[in-house]
Amino acid sequence: MFHMGWFLHYGFGVYGWNQQWSGNVAADVGQPGLFKDMATSLERAGFDYMMIEDSSVVPDVYQGSLEFSLRNGVVRHDPMALVPLLAGVTSRIGIIATAATTFYPPFLAARLFTTLDHLTDGRVGLNLVTASPHAAAQNYGYEKHFEHDLRYEMADEWMDLVTALWESWEPGALVLDEDNHVFADHTKIHPINFEGRFYKSRGPLNTVPGPQRRPVICQAGGSPAGRDVAAKHADTVVALVSGIEAMKEYRDDMSARLIAHGRKPSDAKVLFLVSPVLADTDEDAKVKLERQKAAQVANFEPALAGLSYTSGMDFSTFDLDAPLPDLTGKSNGHQSMVADLQRVAGAKTLRQTLTDKASGIGSIQIVGSPDSVAVQMGEIMEYVGGDGFLIGSEVTRKNITEVADGLAPALRRRGLMRSGYSSALFRENLMEF
Numbered sequence: 001m002f003h004m005g006w007f008l009h010y011g012f013g014v015y016g017w018n019q020q021w022s023g024n025v026a027a028d029v030g031q032p033g034l035f036k037d038m039a040t041s042l043e044r045a046g047f048d049y050m051m052i053e054d055s056s057v058v059p060d061v062y063q064g065s066l067e068f069s070l071r072n073g074v075v076r077h078d079p080m081a082l083v084p085l086l087a088g089v090t091s092r093i094g095i096i097a098t099a100a101t102t103f104y105p106p107f108l109a110a111r112l113f114t115t116l117d118h119l120t121d122g123r124v125g126l127n128l129v130t131a132s133p134h135a136a137a138q139n140y141g142y143e144k145h146f147e148h149d150l151r152y153e154m155a156d157e158w159m160d161l162v163t164a165l166w167e168s169w170e171p172g173a174l175v176l177d178e179d180n181h182v183f184a185d186h187t188k189i190h191p192i193n194f195e196g197r198f199y200k201s202r203g204p205l206n207t208v209p210g211p212q213r214r215p216v217i218c219q220a221g222g223s224p225a226g227r228d229v230a231a232k233h234a235d236t237v238v239a240l241v242s243g244i245e246a247m248k249e250y251r252d253d254m255s256a257r258l259i260a261h262g263r264k265p266s267d268a269k270v271l272f273l274v275s276p277v278l279a280d281t282d283e284d285a286k287v288k289l290e291r292q293k294a295a296q297v298a299n300f301e302p303a304l305a306g307l308s309y310t311s312g313m314d315f316s317t318f319d320l321d322a323p324l325p326d327l328t329g330k331s332n333g334h335q336s337m338v339a340d341l342q343r344v345a346g347a348k349t350l351r352q353t354l355t356d357k358a359s360g361i362g363s364i365q366i367v368g369s370p371d372s373v374a375v376q377m378g379e380i381m382e383y384v385g386g387d388g389f390l391i392g393s394e395v396t397r398k399n400i401t402e403v404a405d406g407l408a409p410a411l412r413r414r415g416l417m418r419s420g421y422s423s424a425l426f427r428e429n430l431m432e433f
């Protein structure tokens with residue numbers, strides 16, 4: 001049995017703008033309806049969590065302009081406000097929202113996530129990212145972004161501080177003794193007086209601990225520095241690497257890092273990003289994949305814009321018919337993704353690399369009817385030794401239905417996916433197997 005999550009890759013943003021099956025985007029912008037429908041569908045399906053991506057920029061690295069992003073609806077609303085609305089229509093699924101440690105004051109984040117833990121009845125998670133674009137840093141008043149590995153040192157300390165705040169109320173501190181007029185026992189609530197290299201805070205938190213006390217921590221950094229922060233702090237790791245061998249290497253490497261941090265390999269569930277191509281039959285699914293690939297090969301702009309965003313380098317300046325230049329050590333963005341692209345590209349031209357990759361975001365291509373896809377997913381997880389998959393498909397009601405009402409039942413029939421939730425708390429469900 002493995003875990004399932006869904007990655008909302010444009011956060012609380014716009015999906016499928018001007019494409020088939022995107023619904024009424026114009027009326028839906030900034031509205032929660034699609035995401036509420038998604039939450040109820042994925043809970044019906046037995047998903048562990050939804051993971052809401054976030055960033056603070058209108059990407060403008062591609063062609064040095066805002067134009068591509070704004071023509072294509074690359075906008076994001078604040079995910080934090082969406083969390084209680086999704087919790088209000090569900091009762092078991094976990095809801096993870098992204099916070100950039102580099103910009104979020106730790107005290108505000110600790111307080112916000114404790115509050116969200118109450119409002120979700122113990123189902124909130126925090127996706128820890130360091131953010132990558134210089135523009136994001138500039139939106140928060142910095143001249144440019146911090147250097148890649150330094151950001152992870154900051155994130156590590158940020159998590160230590162936030163954790164200390166969550167622990168500033170000892171268990172049993174909340175007394176609620178009306179007869180003796182004691183709300184909380186002040187001897188069990190302590191200042192933290194945290195003074196680190198980057199952050200300082202006095203504490204204690206002026207917020208009653210939530211049902212989980214500590215929200216589920218999610219982490220996505222794939223570089224050695226990112227994986228180390230995950231190994232120290234995360235309950236779930238979301239990973240994107242190309243190919244089954246790289247997936248296996250990732251899980252094995254995380255196990256070793258977890259042990260080095262005094263934890264068990266099973267203490268962090270590693271979910272791999274995939275965008276399965278589903279249809280009624282295997283043949284239909286193959287035709288659908290070919291059609292999707294043809295559309296992507298006919299227009300490389302979205303792929304180039306995406307790579308520009310993640311790498312921080314303008315891919316419109318690279319020759320499509322030449323091999324990818326050596327980008328080693330040049331990106332201050334998502335370094336492991338650049339390294340993965342370089343490895344996959346090898347001596348191929350950029351056009352050929354993008355053509356080969358043109359099949360949706362994900363670590364491995366999975367295509368077929370719900371039953372075939374379920375079988376493939378089972379085999380992949382068995383080999384990789386990982387803990388599950390994170391669906392990265394476009395958030396449309398059609399895709400949600402294919403996964404929630406087609407794939408999930410097929411997985412369940414094979415005993416690969418949960419048939420219910422044994423706890424009301426997100427972390428307990430995640431740690432159940």
Ligand SMILES: Cc1cc2nc3c(=O)[nH]c(=O)nc-3n(C[C@H](O)[C@H](O)[C@H](O)COP(=O)(O)O)c2cc1C
Pocket residue numbers: 007052053054055098127128129130131132220221222223224225226227238239240273333334335336337390
């Ligand atoms: C599934 C997944 C989800 C991610 N979500 C976010 C996000 O919401 N916001 C963000 O700034 N970065 C996000 N990232 C990027 C990571 O935080 C990280 O920068 C990237 O995986 C590269 O890791 P590295 O910088 O350690 O090389 C995500 C990455 C993956 C694989």
